[in-house]
Amino acid sequence: MIPTVAPAPADADQAGTTTPAGTPARNAGKAAITKFSRHRLFTSPGAVAGLIWLAAIVIASLTAPLWLPFKTEDQDFTAVLSGPTAAHWLGTDELGRDILSRIFAAAAGTLGTSMLTVIVGVGLGTVLAMLAAGAGTRTEAVISRVTEIMMSLPGTVIILAVIGAVGTNIPVVMAILGILMSAGIYRVILGQAKSLQSQLYVDAAKVDGVGPLRISLRHVLPGLANTIVVQAALIFAVGMLIQAGLAFIGFGPPIPQPSWGGMIQGASQHVYDAPWMMVPTGAVLALTVLSANAIGNALGKAPNAAAPHLPSAAARRQRAKAVAAIAAAAPKPEDQAAGDGASHSAAPEGTLSVRNLSVGVDSAGAGNGVRLVTDVSFEVQPGTVLGLVGESGCGKTMTALSLLGLLPSGVSVTGGQILWNGRNLAAVADRDMEAVRGREIALISQEPMRALDPMFTVGYQLTATIRRLRGMNRAEARKEAQSLLEKVGIVDAARILKTYPHQISGGMAQRVAIALALSGQPKLLVADEPTTALDVTVQAEILSLLRSLVKDTGMSVVMVTHDLGVVADICDQVAVMYAGQVVENGSTRAVLDHPRHPYTLALLAADPHANHADDMPERLATISGQVPQPKDWPSGCRFAARCQFAGSACLEPVPLLPSGTGEGLVRCVKADQLAVEGMDWLATDVPASRALQVTPRQNLRTLNTIVEKDPA
Amino acid sequence: MALFITKRLLMALATVLVVAVLAFLLVHAMPGSPGAISLGAGASQEAIDEVNQRLGWNDPLFTQFFSWLGSAVQGDLGISLIDGRSVSADLASRLPVTASLAAGATVLSAVLGIALGVTAAVRGGLLDQVIGGFVGLLVALPAFWVGVIFVYLFAVQSSIFPATGYVPFEVSPQDWALSLALPVITLAVGGAAFIARQTRASMLEALQQEHIRTLRATATPTWKILYVHALRYASLPIVAGIALQFIGLFGGSVIAEQLFAMPGLGQAVQTSVSTHDAPAVQGVVVIATVVVVAVNLVLELATKFLDPKLRAS
C-alpha cells in the first residue's frame, strides 16, 4: 500500500510525534533538550545493523556493474522461474532474468529518489516550522492552516494525478511527494521549534539585539538536528514504500528498467506457480525500510522519559518481589514491641512511626542502586503536624511518597519500617495498600492543576472517590462532595462541581485536591509542598485551612516543604533533612528558635524572611557549594564539606543523638559545643575552587528522572 | 463551538476548492487533447479539433474551470473520454467499494492497534518488547507484498477467502464480507502497526501524568486507572492518529483494489491516469478529497468533543 503521507511516530518516547494532529505536542519542553546523540545511535543494535545494511546496499548497488553476475536484461531460458541455484543465487523471474542482479540494479535509483523526497520534504518542513516559530502568531496561523489542508488531502490520489500530468518521471514525482509530506514534518518540528524559541536563552539573545534569522540559525536549528535526522530516516522509509507501491501498480520507471515494486508486481502474477519469487525482493525492500526505521527510532528515543506514576505490570511484579524481601527482612512489629518494652505497643491509633527508612534506586535500573534516603526516623502523633524541611535533593519527597507506597517506578524502599498503627507499611503489597491509601493516609501534592484529572469534572472525580472510599450511593456521594467543597472553603460549591480543572484557579484547585484527599476521612495527610506553586496570599489561606482541618478532624499531617516560614506557621514538630538524612528534629519552636545543627543554623541565616527591613544585613549568610549528589555522599557527616565548623571528627559517621536539654535529636558531633558557645553561622564567600564541583553529565541524566523536582 | 464548526466547514470547503483547482490544472497539463484521447490513434486532425471544440477545450481556462465547477456542484462530473460513460455515475457505483474497504481497514486497524498498543504500554517488560518488535516489522512490510502473501496463504493454499473480486452487499452480504476480508486485512496490517505505536506512546504519556498518582492515592483500582482515566487522556492523540490513518488507507486502497481486482475508486484512478482520461481523473480526485475531508472533519470534531478544554472554549 501507499502509507500515510504523515510520517509514522518514530517510537513511543519520541517527543513531538506522540501527538500528531490538532493537539500541540504536550511534551515539547522535554523535546527541546533532546540532543543529537551519536551515542544513542551506536548503542542500539538495531540501528547499527540498519546502518550496516544501508551502507552495504548503497555500496553494492553503486558498484553493481563490476560484480553482478548478469545484466538486468540477460534472459536465461533454461532457468525460467527458478528458485535459488548456484548460477542464480536468488532465482530467476518469468523471463529467466537473474533476480539478484535486478534487485541491486534497481537499488541505487530507489534509494536516490527516496532521498529526494527526504530532502524536499524535510527541508521544506523545517524551513516552514522555523519560519512559523520565529515570525509571530499570524504567520504561524497562516502556515499552519495551509499545512492542515495539505495533511487532509488524499495524497496518493493526488500523486497519481501528478503522474497523469508528468508521466512516470520518478524524480519529479518523488519531489512532489516530498512537498506533500512536508506538512506532516512541519507539524512535528513546529512544536519543538516553538519550544526552542521560548527558551530564555533566545530571550537573552533578543535582548542583545540578535536578529531573528541569526536566532533561528544559531539557537533553534542546532536544537532541531536530532528531530530532523529522525524525520529524515522515517520519510526515507516511507518514500521507498511509496515508490515501490507506485511501481507495483504500474507507475514505476519505464520498462525494462527494473524496480523493486515492479518486480514484486511481476512476482505476484506467479504466486500460484512460483511463490519463491515474492521472497527476495520483498525481503530486501522490507529490510531496507526496517533499517531506516531502526535508525530513526534509535535517535528518536527520548533519553530520560519521566517514570510512569502507575508502573507497568512487569514493573509491578518486580516491585512486589522487593516488598516481599523487605517484609522478610524486617523484624515483626510484635517482636520488636516486646523487645523495646511497652513504649511502642501502646502507640495510640493514628500514630505514624518511621524507623531507619532507606529508599534507593533499583540496582537493575540506570541509577544503579543509588541511595536517595538513608536511615530516616520520625514519629507523628495524632492531631499534630510534622514538617519535613530541606533543600531540593534532600530526599524529603521520596520519604513522603514512601508512606503511601507511591514511590516512582525504579525507586523503592530498601530498608527500615513505616509503622502505621503498628503495621509495617513498607512490607505491605501494593494491592493491600489500596485499603490504606485514601482511607487512612491521603496525599496532596505540589501542582494542584496537574494533580486533578483534566478529562473529568471536579464533581465526577470527587463523587467517584467518595463512593469508592465510603461506599455511598450516587446521591449521597454528590451531597457529600458538595459539603466537602464547602468544608475546604469553596463558597459556590455547586458550580465548582460542574467545572473541569482547567477552568479554576490554582488556589481553588488545591482546595479541590484537599477535598479529594479528605473524601476517605483519612487519619494522616501527606502534603508534598502543597503551597509552593501558589501565590503567597493563597498559601496563607491554604495553611489556615489545613490548620483548621487538623483541629476539627484530629488528623495528622506530614508537611513536606522547603520554606522555613511555612514550618513556623503550621508545624508542631519538624525534621530537617539534608542529603537523604534527618540532621535535626524536635519541636518547631526548639528547632527554629534554637537551632543546633549547623545546617539549620545556616538555612535560617540565609533566609531573607528571617529579617525585618530595619535589620536586613548587607549580605545574607551563604552555604558554600551545593547539596551533594546522592552518589557523592561521604560516609562521615554529609554536611561537613560545606560546614564552617567542620573538623576531623566529622569524617566519621555521625549518629542522630539527643543534645543538651532539648527533647529533639541532632546529627552533629559539635552540637553541644556550638550550643554552649552560642556561635552564629557567618556569611561565607565561595572560593572558586570549591564552587565548581563539576557533576558529570551521565549521573545528572539518570538522576534527573527520579530525584524530586526543584521547587518552583 | 458553533463558531468552531463553521470555521472547520469553511476550511473543508476551501480544501476541496483548492484540490479542484489543482486537479483541473494537472489534467490540463496531461499530454494530448481530449479529442485525441477519445478518438484514439488514427483519427483525423479535423475530427479531433471538432471534439475539442465541442468539449470547450479551446475556451479560456477560467471559463472551462467555472463551467466544470458549475456542473460539478450539480453532481455532473462530465463524461469519460474513453467509454463515454458519465463520470458521476461511474464513481457513484465505485464509491461504496472503496468506502467499505477504507472504513473496514480503519476500524480493524483501530481495534487491533489500540489493543496492541495498550497491552504493550500496560504490561511492559518482555511483552512490550515483543509487541514493539512485531509492530516495527509490520510497519516496514510493504502492504502490496503482504497482500500477495495473503492471497497465496488464504486463497491459493487454502481457499478460505476468494483471491480476487468484489461482491456487492445487495447481492450477498456474506459473500460481500468474504470478498472484503483479504483486502481489508492487507490494508489493516500497516495501519494497525501505526496506531499501536501511537497508542503505546499516548498511554505511556498519560501514565506519566501526575493525576495518575492522585488516583492511586485515592485507592482507585488499577483497571479503572488504566482503562477509564489513562485511556481517556490518551484518546485525543489516538483519535487524531486514526484520522490520519484513514487518509492513508483511503489512498492505500488504490493498491488493494489493483491487487484484488476490486471495482473501486482506486482502480478508477489507476486506469484513468493510465489512459489520460481527463474528466475521470479530475472527478475521482475531487470525490476522493470530499470523502477524506468529510471523514477527517467528523473525527476532528470527535477529538474536540473529547477534550474538555476545547469543548469549553
Place this chain on the structure above:
Amino acid sequence: MSTTVTERRGSTPPAATTPILEVKDLVVRYGRGRKAAAAPAAVDRVSFSIAPGETVGLVGESGSGKSTIGKAILGLQKVSGGSITYQGKDITSAGAAQRRALGGELRAVFQDPNSSLNPRNTISTSLAEPLRLRGVSAAEARTRAGDMLERVGLPREAVDRYPSQFSGGQRQRISVARALICDPQLVVCDEAVSALDLSTQAQVLNLLADLRDERGLSYLFIAHDIAVVQFLAQRVVVLYRGQVMESGPAAAVTENPKHPFTQALVAASPVPRPAEQAERREARESLGVRTGAAAVPGPGGCPFRLRCPLATELCATERPALRRVGASDVACHYA
C-alpha cells in the same frame, strides 16, 4: 528616599539626575481584536522610574503583570500604549538593530537557570555572544568571559564546559556573568533567584549586591517574594492585576504598608520564627481581606475592590489615583 536606607546601602542614588529608565503610562494587552480590547489589560497605565545606581523592586502575585513589564522594557513584549525611555532615548518599540546600538547597557537575568543558557553551546560561546555582536574579537571575548566567570566565583577553566555540567545556582551565576559582561548600566532581573534553593539563593543575591556596589549598577528586580525584594531594593513598586497599588521606599512599603493589598501581601509572607509568625497570622486574619480565588473584577474601578475590606461603591466606579501617604504613593481611596 529615606536617608537611612541610602546610608545603609552605601550607594547614593542622586536625586536630581535624569532617571536611567523611565516607564510612563505603560499599557500591554495580550491578543488582538475586539475581544482583547475589552479584556482588562495585562499592564494598565504603569509608571515608575529608576535612578542611576538605584534598585527598584517590582512585586506582585501571578497575573500582576510584573514579568510583562520586564519583557516590555527588554523589547520581548509588544507595548500597546505609553512609553519606555532609557537614558532619554525612547525604546518603547526598539527593534533588534536599535537594541544592538544601546551597546549592551540594558541587560537581563532570567528566572530559570536551566533554560537561560543554550545547552548546546559552551559557556564561553554563550558569554561571548553579546561581545561578538559588538565586534569584540574572539580571543578578547574569551579572555573577558574568563575574567567575568572568576568575578562571579567560578574558575576560569569553566569556559569550555557545557551548562549541563553545572548546578542550578552555578548556572544562575553564569547568567549573571553573561548579563554583566558588556558593562551594562541597568539589569532587569526577572525572578532571578526564585528557582533556587535557599542557600544558593543567598549566594546569588549577595553576588548581585556586590556587583551593584562595585559598578554602580541599577537593577529592576522583579520577584513575587517581598522579602527577597526587600533585601536588594531601595524602592518597591507593588502591582495587582496590572496596576500599581503602592510604591515607595523599601522599608516603608514592607514595614508600614498603606494599601490594603500590600498589607495582605506582607502579612501573608511567613517568617521562620514560630512565635512571631503566630502573631503575624492573627494580624493577617484580622485584616479581613477576602480570598481572591473566585473574584474577577470587571473593568474600571480598583482591581482589588472585591477582596478589599475597605471597598465601597466608589471603588467600583473610580480607579484610585496614586497619592502620597506618608513616605509612599498609594492607589487607594481610603488608605
